Amino acid sequence: MADLVLDCRDLVRRFDSLVAVDGVSFGIGPGETYGLLGPNGAGKTTTISMVAGLLEPSGGTVTVLGQEITPRSTTAKGAIGLVPQDIALYPDLSARENLTFFAKLQGLRGSELATRIDEVLDIVGLADRAGDKIDTYSGGMKRRANIAVGMVHQPTLLILDEPTVGVDPQSRNAILESVDALSTTGMAVLYTTHYMEEAERLCDRIGIIDSGKLIAEGTREELVARLGDSTAVTFRADGPVEAVRGWRDDLSQLRTVSTVQPQEYGATVTCGHASEVVAGAFSAAEKRGVTIGGVDVTAPDLEAVFLSLTGKALRDGS
Amino acid sequence: MTGSAPPKLHPAAGGATHSPPMLSxxxxxxxxxxxxxxxxxxxxxxxxxxxxxxxxxxxxxFSGGGGNLDATIVIADADRTAVSGAVGAALTQTNTTDGESGGVTFETVPVANPDEASALVDSGAADAVIYIPAGYTAAVSEGEPAALTVVGKATSPIVTGVARSVADGINTRLRAQYIGTETAVRVSEQTGIPLDSAQLTEALNAEDVVVVADSRLTNxxxxxxxxxxxxxxxxxxxxxxxxxxxxxxxxxxxxxxxxxxxxxxxxxxxxxxxxxxxxxxxxxxxxxxxxxxxxxxxxxxxxxxxxxxxxxxxxxxxxxxxxxxxxxxxxxxxxxxxxxxxxxxxxxxxxxxxxxxxxxxxxxxxxxxxxxxxxxxxxxxxxxxxxxxxxxxxxxxxxxxxxxxxxxxxxxxxxxx
Amino acid sequence: MSNVLTIGWFETKRYLGDKVALFTTVVMPVLLVVLIGLSFGSTPDRLSIGVLTEDPGPAASEFTQQLESANLDVIDYTSQDDLARDIRLGFITAGLTVPAGFSAAADSPDGQATVTMSIDQTSANGGAIASAIQSAAAQFAEQRNAVRVATNALGTSDPAVADAANTSAQQVIASTGETTVDETTLGALNESDRNGFASAVPTQLTLFVFLNGLLAGMTLVESRRLGVSKRMLATPTGIGPHILGIGLGRWWLGGIQAALLLAIGALLFGVDFGNWGAVAVLAVVWTALAAAVGMLIGSLARTADQVVAISVPLGIGMGMLGGSMWPLSVVPPFMRAIAHATPHAWANDAWIAIIDGGAGVGGIATELLVLSAVTVAMASLAVFFLRRTLSK
Structure with a gap:
């Protein structure tokens, strides 16, 4: 695929004996927003560091616009904009000063520089505080300034590494809106997150990564379709431990049920026919002496996809 | 820097088209x-x-020209002859005119005995004393052994050393007068060439074989x-x-x-x-x-x-x-x-x-x-x-x-x- | 009080774990004392003269040997530029150039050999050193001068006469009685003149104990940053003991440092410090003062970097001003007056009084009083400012 903006092939990264990224391949086309979804420690940041040319891959290649990216390929890096997970800004300088410095490093000069800085300040909504030191910003404002610096030189590929971690809901919304606006500019975006809703809302295509491996990839619809026409049904159930265990076994025997995920008080089931399964579950419960306190039927989503692929929840408890 | 070909850019991306040179x-x-x-x-x-x-x-x-000695050396004259008086006078003439710049200042004080000379140092009137004993010039001008005494403070060894050098100089000079005169007399006797006393005085006062010229470094x-x-x-x-x-x-x-x-x-x-x-x-x-x-x-x-x-x-x-x-x-x-x-x-x-x-x-x-x-x-x-x-x-x-x-x-x- | 001791001991343990701190407290001052003591040794007892001999002849070397025995410290030079430079720097009192042709001129019947004495234009020592050189020159040329006097007095340049004069002069010199200089000195040599370490030890002690005390401010800033100070404020301990505790930690570290320097001076380099009671009291008061100033800086500075940025110039500057880098006896009176605005000058005065003047505690009472007053004032200010900073 010659017109891919980013093309990762068989990326591998080892840290001593630990394999953090294990044969990841994906591509992003022009103007596409690609989400890398996975729990903490799945290998998202390591993958991104290789894509941004900060880390030497142990194996595989990264090409951006046909040029290979390594820590030494300085020219090609001009096409990339990185928004690191940390607030990588000079706290003793203002947002404008930070933007000017990083933009100049990218080769922006003169009126183009000034225009571009004003543009990105507008996009992230910091125009009125641009002259203040980063030190004086709230957490959300710092995040937005962080993003502004990453996109000031109009990169062909913008990489955002968990830009909403630890941000209050209001700022988070502002950030998501900024990123959403980018898709209209034709920028290709690589977005990592462990928030399923963000990936669903922003991304054209999503790659699911777990334990260093890319285990599924596609549009949201494609991924959900992998589950078939299944629905997730969550039962809250109570009763003797043995009884509940037996009841869960019963559930897996029901028609159209594909997975049964035990929960602390009950179980989550993916199935084809929800109504039939719910009825079967109730009658099984009655036989076992298990009380069903509630039923929750949800349309299939990425959470369910992740669950069905890895057998574990995307967010452990958080 | 790898890759000489310019990066192909997606048409939608404007902005930077090339990265600036490393130096800039x-x-x-x-x-x-x-x-x-x-x-x-x-x-x-x-x-x-x-x-x-x-x-x-x-x-x-260090604005005050540090390192200069600031001392008074007294010539304690118990000899009280014309020669010993001239020695003292010659030394006091070398005193620098402005008293503020420090340096060594010479004074002459007539004394009767060595104890009076020591008392000058003890009392603080002098940092060192060169004592000319009675009969000193008489002995030197006869070629007899003669001794000057320098009295100094243990706490200022340099000043004592300077006084000693000055005393050495007095000894050498007076001794040279005797040796010069005596040599001239003997040669006159040996060769029969008459010795004119005016000419001898002139010869004695002429410059030495080794002359010490003084040069000041501009600083x-x-x-x-x-x-x-x-x-x-x-x-x-x-x-x-x-x-x-x-x-x-x-x-x-x-x-x-x-x-x-x-x-x-x-x-x-x-x-x-x-x-x-x-x-x-x-x-x-x-x-x-x-x-x-x-x-x-x-x-x-x-x-x-x-x-x-x-x-x-x-x-x-x-x-x-x-x-x-x-x-x-x-x-x-x-x-x-x-x-x-x-x-x-x-x-x-x-x-x-x-x-x-x-x-x-x-x-x-x-x-x-x-x-x-x-x-x-x-x-x-x-x-x-x-x-x-x-x-x-x-x-x-x-x-x-x-x-x-x-x-x-x-x-x-x-x-x- | 036991709280103070607890904090003090805790701070000491933290400090001893820091290798850099150990280096600056122990290794540096000892190294400096040894180097300074070795470089300067005892006070010189002779004026020094640099001699540049441009004449390879025998008479020239005979002349320079004569200089050595003329109460001068002779240092050989090979370049006029080096000679001039060291005269200007004051390393040597004067320079003497023995020019090419010196030997030939001295040995010819009517030649004149001129040596040039160079001296700094600001020097007032010219007369003293000139008389020493002239005396050496006259002794060197004693026989030649006598021959010259005889031939001139007889008005002849006949070589036969000159030969006769030479023989006569030799005989006359042999038969002439020696003129000598007897030397007696009154009083005893000062300990610091006798032994270079007697001044190197107390001055470096003053300098480094103070500098380390100032840097102790870093500990306070650090503990403020970590919130330890606020926590202390919340305990029944209170802020006074907190500062006292940190200060105490530094106080006895300063004490260890002082004891080490004094021990090295006394045991290794044979310095006679005199009254050890006075030495101990002065060392204790000085270390307390250093710790108190450190606490004051620590209560005012915002970051550890600031403490370093302030302490190093302050420590060195006050040391210079107060006579820890050179004795106050060599500076002009107005600088000596300004110097007494620093505690260093008082401390150095007290050290000189103890070591050279044989003073006891009573003899340095004024200095001790001034230093104690400064200590109390600094410590009070430190508590005041720290309380103000923490309550913000």
């Missing part, structure tokens, strides 16, 4: 670094104010021109140690990673930091030079030579600071290495103690600031010109280049993942 990136990084450092007022204190203030203290301390040297650059270099090294800390801080804060994620090679980052430190150092040294020159009238010597030494030594100190940056693994280590390095350089380089001899005078040849101090002294006290100090400049630069190269390599290695 390095300068950008240098400018930002300087900008941020100069906002920190403690840097201004250490780099600009402290060396000048300390130099002023030193200038004040524009001011001790400030030694201490000011010495202190400036030490504070410079101290401040440059903060480079190490700033790189480590940027690494921790992620700004360094951000810069490296752009089209900026690691070399440009290191070079930029080095340039910033170099400019800061240069500004510091030049400020100290100009302020001491114009505000305090200190003469550092050949300006071209001074500038050459400054350019070289700032490069050397920059190089050393890069080694610290390359070796330090955390901010605490950086701080430690800087403090220890600063103190060692100060002591070994002769900033605090600059002696003509002893182990310290050997050690300083191996430090860049010591070499620079020697060059500054050659220029100011030695009135050398810029060509004369080129060998020293070469040594200093060599230290800078070697340490800088070691530093750059180790920093680059540290920046690579």
């Amino acid at each position: 990136q390095a300068l950008l990084i240098a400018r930002l670094d300087l900008h941020r450092r100069l906002r920190d007022r403690s840097i201004l204190l250490q780099v600009f104010l402290a060396p000048i203030l300390l130099a002023v203290i030193v200038g004040g301390a 524009t040297f001011n001790i400030m021109s030694f201490f000011a650059p010495g202190m400036a270099m030490i504070f410079l090294f101290f401040v440059m140690g903060t480079t190490a800390r700033s790189v480590l801080t940027e690494q921790r804060d992620g700004t360094l990673g951000r810069v490296l994620a752009g089209p900026t090679p690691a070399t440009a980052v290191v070079l930029g930091k080095a340039v910033a430190v170099y400019v800061l150092g240069l500004a510091s040294m030049l400020t100290v030079y100009l302020v001491t020159t114009f505000a305090f009238g200190v003469d550092w010597g050949d300006p071209l030579g001074v500038v050459l030494v400054i350019l070289a030594v700032v490069a050397a100190i920059t190089g050393l600071s890069l080694i610290v940056t390359g070796l330090a693994r955390n901010e605490e280590q950086a701080q430690s290495m800087t403090i220890i390095g600063t103190l060692l350089l100060a002591v070994l380089g002769g900033t605090f103690v600059y002696s003509a001899s002893g182990p310290l005078s050997q050690a300083r040849a191996f430090t860049p600031n010591g070499q620079a101090l020697m060059a500054f002294i050659d220029l100011s006290a030695g009135q050398a010109n810029w060509q004369d100090i080129l060998p020293r400049v070469g040594i200093i630069l060599a230290i800078g280049v070697v340490s800088g190269a070691i530093g750059l390599i180790s920093i680059r290695r540290g920046l690579q993942p």
Whole structure:
């Protein structure tokens, strides 16, 4: 695929004996927003560091616009904009000063520089505080300034590494809106997150990564379709431990049920026919002496996809 | 820099079409670094104010022409002859007219016995006494053994030594008169050539075979021109140690990673930091030079030579600071290495103690600031010109280049993942 | 009080774990004392003269040997530039150039050998050193002068007469009685004149104990930053003991440092410090003062970097001003007056009084009083400012 903006092939990264990224391949086309979804420690940041040319891959290649990216390929890096997970800004300088410095490093000069800085300040909504030191910003404002610096030189590929971690809901919304606006500019975006809703809302295509491996990839619809026409049904159930265990076994025997995920008080089931399964579950419960306190039927989503692929929840408890 | 072909850009992407050359990136990084450092007022204190203030203290301390003796030597005359009177008169004539500049002042006091002479020293009226005993001139003019006595204080051995030299001189001179006369008489007797007494007196008063001519060195040297650059270099090294800390801080804060994620090679980052430190150092040294020159009238010597030494030594100190940056693994280590390095350089380089001899005078040849101090002294006290100090400049630069190269390599290695 | 001791001991343990601190407290001052003591040794008892001999002849070397025995410290030079430089620096009192042709002129019947004495234009020592050189020159040329006098007095340049004069002069010199100088000195040599370490030890002690005390401010800043100070404020301990505790930690570290320097001076380099009671009291008061000033800086500074940035110039500057880098006896009176604005000058005065003047505690009472007053004032200010900073 010659017109891919980013093309990762068989990326591998080892840290001593630990394999953090294990044969990841994906591509992003022009103007596409690609989400890398996975729990903490799945290998998202390591993958991104290789894509941004900060880390030497142990194996595989990264090409951006046909040029290979390594820590030494300085020219090609001009096409990339990185928004690191940390607030990588000079706290003793203002947002404008930070933007000017990083933009100049990218080769922006003169009126183009000034225009571009004003543009990105507008996009992230910091125009009125641009002259203040980063030190004086709230957490959300710092995040937005962080993003502004990453996109000031109009990169062909913008990489955002968990830009909403630890941000209050209001700022988070502002950030998501900024990123959403980018898709209209034709920028290709690589977005990592462990928030399923963000990936669903922003991304054209999503790659699911777990334990260093890319285990599924596609549009949201494609991924959900992998589950078939299944629905997730969550039962809250109570009763003797043995009884509940037996009841869960019963559930897996029901028609159209594909997975049964035990929960602390009950179980989550993916199935084809929800109504039939719910009825079967109730009658099984009655036989076992298990009380069903509630039923929750949800349309299939990425959470369910992740669950069905890895057998574990995307967010452990958080 | 890999890839000579320009990157194919997606049509939608405008903005930067090419990355700037490495040098201009390095300068950008240098400018930002300087900008941020100069906002920190403690840097201004250490780099600009402290060396000048300390130099002023030193200038004040040594403004009174330090090192001059300030002593009174009394000629205690118990002989009381025409000759002994003439000896005293001749010495008091050498007294400097203005009493303020110190030096040795001679006085004549008639005494009766050695105890009276000692009493002059005891009472503080004299720092040393040259006692001419009764019968001294009579004995000397007959070629008999004769002795002068010098009485001095144990606490001022130099003054006692000077008095002794003066007494030696009196002895030698009077003895020479006798020997000259006696020789002339004997030769006259042997050869039968008549001896004319007027001619003899003239011969005795003629100049000696060995004449001591007196020459005064013009001296524009001011001790400030030694201490000011010495202190400036030490504070410079101290401040440059903060480079190490700033790189480590940027690494921790992620700004360094951000810069490296752009089209900026690691070399440009290191070079930029080095340039910033170099400019800061240069500004510091030049400020100290100009302020001491114009505000305090200190003469550092050949300006071209001074500038050459400054350019070289700032490069050397920059190089050393890069080694610290390359070796330090955390901010605490950086701080430690800087403090220890600063103190060692100060002591070994002769900033605090600059002696003509002893182990310290050997050690300083191996430090860049010591070499620079020697060059500054050659220029100011030695009135050398810029060509004369080129060998020293070469040594200093060599230290800078070697340490800088070691530093750059180790920093680059540290920046690579 | 036991709280103070607890904090003090805790701070000491933290400090001893810091290798850099150990280096600056122990290794540096000892190194400096040794180097300074070795470089300067005892006070010189002779004027020094640099001699540059441009004449390889025998008469020239005979002349320079004569200089050595003329109460002068002779240092050989090979370059006029070096000679001039060291005269200006004051390393040597004067320079003497023995020009090419010296030997030939001295040995010719009517030649005149001129040596040039160079001296700094600001020097007032010219007369003293000139008389020493002239005396040496006259002794060197004693026989030649006598021959010259005889031939001139007889108005002849006949070589036969000159030969006769030479023989006669030799005989006359042999038969002439020696003229000598007897020397007696009154009083005893000062300890600091006798032994270079007697001044190197107390001056470096003053300098480094103070500098380390100032840097102790870093501990306070650090503990403020970590919130330890606020926590202390919340305990029944309170802020006074907190500062006292940190200060105490530094106080006895300063004491260890002082004891080490004094021990090295006394045991290794044979310095006679005189009254050890006075030495101990002065050392204790000085270390307390240094710790108190450190606490004051620590209560005012915002960051550890600031403490370093302030302390190093302050420590060195006050040391210079107060006579820790050179004795106050060599500076002009107005600088001596200014110097007494620093505690260093008082401390150095007290050290000189003890070591050279044989003073006891009573003899340095004024100095002790001044230093104690400064200590109390600094410590009070430190508590005041720290309380103000913490309550913000």
